[in-house]
Amino acid sequence: MPHYATLADKVTTETAMTFVDRVSERTLYQVLSRTAASFPDRNALSFQIKSGVKDKAETLTWAGLKSRVTQAANVFRGLGVGEKDVVAYLLPNCNEAVISLLGGATAGIVNPINPTIEDDQIAAILRETNAKVVVTLKSFPKTDVAQKVANAVKMAPNVEAVLEVDLARYLTPPLSWIVPMIRPKIEIGHSAKVLDFNAEMDKANATSLDFAEGGEDRVASCFHTGGTTGMPKVAQHRFSGMIYQGWCAHEMLFTEEDVLICPLPMFHVFAAYPILMACLASGAHMVMPTPQGYRGDGVFDNFWKLLERWDVTFMVTVPTAVSALMQRPVNADVSKLKYVLCGSAPLPVELAKRFEESAGVKIMEGYGMTESTCLISINPPHGERKIGSVGLPFPYCDVKILDCDVDGNILKEHGVDEIGEICVDNPGVVTGHTYTEDEKNVGLFADGKYLRTGDLGRIDAEGYVWITGRAKDLIIRGGHNIDPAIIEEALAGNESVAFTGAVGQPDAYAGEVPCVYVELVDGADASVDDLNAYLEKHVGERAAIPKHVEIVDELPKTQVGKIFKPELRKMAITRVYDAALAKADIDANVETVLEDKKRGLVAIVKYNDPAISDDAVNEILGSFTPQWDPAK
Secondary structure: OOOOOOHHHHHHHHHHOOHHHHOOOOOHHHHHHHHHHHOOOOEEEEEEOOOOOOOOOEEEEHHHHHHHHHHHHHHHHHOOOOOOOEEEEEOOOOHHHHHHHHHHHHHOEEEEOOOOOOHHHHHHHHHHHOEEEEEEEOOOOOOOHHHHHHHHHHOOOOOOEEEEEOHHHHOOOOHHHHHHHHOOOOOOOOOOEEEEHHHHHHOOOOOOOOOOOOOOOOEEEEEEOOOOOOOOOEEEEEHHHHHHHHHHHHHHOOOOOOEEEOOOOOOOHHHHHHHHHHHHHHOOEEEEEOOOHHHOOOHHHHHHHHHHHHOOOEEEEOHHHHHHHOOOOOOOOOOOOOEEEEOOOOOOHHHHHHHHHHHOOOEEEEEEEHHHOEEEEEOOOOOOOOOOOOOEEOOOOEEEEEEEOOOOOEEEEOOOOOOEEEEEEOOOOOOOOOEOOHHHHOOOEEOOOEEEEEEEEEEOOOOOEEEEEEOOOOEEEOOEEEOOHHHHHHHHOOOOEEEEEEEEEEEOOOEEEEEEEEEEOOOOOOOHHHHHHHHHHHOOOHHHOOOEEEEOOOOOEOOOOOEOHHHHHHHHHHHHHHHHHHHOOOOEEEEEEEEEOOOEEEEEEEEOOOOOOHHHHHHHHOOOOOEEEEOO
16 A cells, blocks of 8 residues: 555445454554564664754664563563553653553553643553553653652552653763752652662563463553543553554555654653654654653754654644744754654644645644544545645545434434544444443444544545534644633633633634633622732642633524534634734735534634735734635
8 A cells, every 4th residue: 555545545445355364463562572673673662862963862773672561561670560560651641651651561451641641640650551660751850740650659559669760861961960969858658668660670681572362363562541620531442453553654655764753752652652653663763752742852953953864754833833833944954854744633634734735745634532532533644635624534444424313323424524523443442341440331333333522523525524613512632632611610610600611712823722601690790800819829730721711792592502612713803813914014804614524613804905815814814723714
């Protein structure tokens, strides 16, 4: 499938043989072993703790990576981890994060956890997965990860061992001398034994596993979703789904000659699967700049030079990073860069055009979700790119547009260009058991087979998928899922508030950010400042604190009294677009916002000055995701 370009190519691939027949390996360790045998001396994995183009980096070859993964798996088994036991890790990007992922999935079930979420959420996930071992940071300056994990383990008595990774080993003098002297003291407060991760690995067998793998497809990882609504949901992934992600990328794009830069966190499926699994399958080289990736000090300023340093051929990004990179000139030789994959949130069309003109490389938008072991579709690298679509489904990925009842019974299957809920079946979907909690799987599958994504969309005549909205009300801020209920429930505790409606408002940087409209009780005199102060105090997740609070006389409601959020979204688009046009001194305004069956919400812009050009307006509004049209 070297030139997967059309729907016909997808069908040809699927009809030739089944996916199971295409891939001989059944476990990640088998894939790693095959790649290490094929390319033992080629670079597999690199990490640099600082962002400078000459800063120290540690690189592992494929043979070296296999040895470290073997040691990690043996350490985990030595601590009592079996195939059904869980190894959690809470780490920023570093080589140990990749080793923990692969070693944890080999010994048992690996559970990456976002180290930035709250202590009680970490503890809840550790209890939900019944994690036996946790890999995390040793206390380190300017980060509270070690203390948060200690607090969480105290609330999760199932954890028997904590393995610490000391990032100081990546530093050079004088920082490597200073860090041990200023290392923050932490309060342990739990009974789990605490060990040094690398010291334990150095004592372990590096040549072969001390145990026999079962060799069968099984649940090998658990990734949690969100984190802003109390207890995140935990999705299960099998070896077959993880291997499928790597197979797709290898067949479509990558060989051992490629270098992939991955500034996205290794606790997120986007980095762990389309990127890491692609390298695992193909023998390509993965580079991680700084523990915080794109958020690391100096990464954006040095990014183009980092591409030159590592001879990068492929980069993975998200809309917020694209926006930030457009503030920096391309000041290095990036001629080896062939592909850019963008995902996690919709990419504004104008922003994509600017990036492509600046970097001289095309962006491929993809679509995926944690529950499907990540990627579902992509704009084909060798075929037509339809800007604004999320491309063609991968081979062996069956996408349908359906209407379902709450129990998942199919009410209607939609035809070409008809909008409904996007539903998916592929090797990454753990049918019937996506979430670890059984009750969360109720109604999740259409006809007991197709994962209901909660996204609204359509499929055009050429098989391309277009996302037009969300059946669920999630606000996606830079790829970070925010449930509006966390805002609405906080405000419900304010005695001055009668009704609230939280939605996402367009944002040129984050895609959208939360805003909330408030109807006060009769006689209340609360101000916007009062409500902002209340939200600061009662919304625990900083990303969920609204960027805009507006008090209205009456919220739009349905006939049965529910808040009518489509109208609130229209209000938010109008307000944001009018403000952006005014700031740019363009005498135009949003006349109305219409629901387009194919494009979702579209702002209709009236020009108050006949000299205004479409290009001038698009220069401003093209940076936002919702589209616009000039008034007739």
